Amino acid sequence: NAGVMQNPxxxxxxxxxxxxxxxxxxxxxxxxxxYRQLPEEGLKFxxxxxxxxxxxxSGMPKERFSAEFPKExxxxxxxxxxxxxxxxxxFCASSGTRTDEQYFGPGTRLTVT
Amino acid sequence: xxxxxxxxxxxxxxxxxPLTVKCTYSVSGNPYLFWYxxxxxxxxxxxxxxxxxxxxxxxxYGFEAEFNKSQTSFHLKKPSALVSDSALYFCAVRDPSxxxxxNLIFGKGTKLSVKP
Numbered sequence: 001n002a003g004v005m006q007n008p009x010x011x012x013x014x015x016x017x018x019x020x021x022x023x024x025x026x027x028x029x030x031x032x033x034x035y036r037q038l039p040e041e042g043l044k045f046x047x048x049x050x051x052x053x054x055x056x057x058s059g060m061p062k063e064r065f066s067a068e069f070p071k072e073x074x075x076x077x078x079x080x081x082x083x084x085x086x087x088x089x090x091f092c093a094s095s096g097t098r099t100d101e102q103y104f105g106p107g108t109r110l111t112v113t
Numbered sequence: 114x115x116x117x118x119x120x121x122x123x124x125x126x127x128x129x130x131p132l133t134v135k136c137t138y139s140v141s142g143n144p145y146l147f148w149y150x151x152x153x154x155x156x157x158x159x160x161x162x163x164x165x166x167x168x169x170x171x172x173x174y175g176f177e178a179e180f181n182k183s184q185t186s187f188h189l190k191k192p193s194a195l196v197s198d199s200a201l202y203f204c205a206v207r208d209p210s211x212x213x214x215x216n217l218i219f220g221k222g223t224k225l226s227v228k229p
């Protein structure tokens with residue numbers, strides 16, 4: 001039973017490029033969450049999605065960031081026109097229901113040069 | 114506003130000694146509480162949770178946590194620490210009545226170092 005999968009594990013982008021981070025939830029899970037972890041800090045919630053729906057995006061920056069969880073395929077976190085401040089580890093988590101514990105993927109470490 | 118505080122950036126313990134990693138929380142309703150562990154360059158691993166019921170919750174790898182409503186605390190404990198327990202520990206809370214829709218609020222993390 002595969003856990004939460006994220007790819008790529010490491011991503012390097014130059015300022016102004018786009019970054020696409022992918023997350024495949026655990027089998028049977030339909031709730032996906034994205035978190036960002038800056039160096040020496042805890043995780044900050046970004047967005048919560050269910051299949052084809054954004055449930056809560058209160059943690060998402062207003063510009064350049066978007067997320068989707070299509071009916072088929074992984075969830076995608078998209079960052080347009082990246083800046084150095086976007087450098088961080090981005091973690092995806094999934095759960096079977098809204099109140100269950102969340103299971104985390106290994107993260108994507110984004111470096112913006 | 115919902116929040117989680119982990120007052121210690123680092124906890125140092127000798128192997129075989131008991132360990133405690135502290136966590137306090139602030140929510141408007143009844144909290145759902147979680148502990149996660151993070152090893153270097155890895156994702157978070159779920160350790161245990163408190164939803165309702167017994168205040169003492171047992172989890173993975175011999176860890177347990179005690180929910181104390183009057184002190185709004187959920188400290189993580191282990192009777193006998195192992196060197197392999199050395200990692201970053203995160204406390205998290207979800208307030209099901211607070212409109213958070215399911216996302217977790219994390220503390221800043223406590224680095225546990227267990228020396229032989």
